Amino acid sequence: GAVVSQHPSRVICKSGTSVKIECRSLDFQATTMFWYRQFPKQSLMLMATSNEGSKATYEQGVEKDKFLINHASLTLSTLTVTSAHPEDSSFYICSASSGAYRGSTIYFGEGSWLTVV
């Protein structure tokens, strides 16, 4: 079946630095990718919708200058956390869909743990 891969699975970075997380669809073209954030023992919160070749659409309250999203190809979206702070430490999860219409199958990545020290 379709696989969505995230890299790195775990990353530790120093406060003030930037870190990039990749989300790849391995065997299908993803016109739309979504980025979620999940704190321990909480639900997934949608951060942004990433469409290939266009600017990402951010959810209310998510700082677009802090969480840079690039969807440069139909198989790759990246999330860059800029000037990271300890409160940015979280589990970041991407999902990918072969279509933007409701009902097209959504595949989730395995998530990336970010720890900012």
Place this chain on the structure above:
Amino acid sequence: GESVGLHLPTLSVQEGDNSIINCAYSNSASDYFIWYKQESGKGPQFIIDIRSNMDKRQGQRVTVLLNKTVKHLSLQIAATQPGDSAVYFCAENTYGNKLVFGAGTILRVKS
């Protein structure tokens, strides 16, 4: 409904018993729901979905019930096994295939 800063409730069941996990939503126009299972440190895994033109849908050992009158859906797991231990989320599939996740429920299966 949406979950903001909520901590997850826990359901403990004995192995072999049936589990019922509940989810409420607030928008009467909501018409497409998905249940996900999330194991520790992993991404969500699709279990079953249901659209509002149905009130029941069955899969392998799982049943989803949708009550549009009271805006409630449930996931029933038959003969719960230790491997079912995980966090379960209901999610609403909204426009553009965006998912809005519910608060989630921790399922613990006791052997």
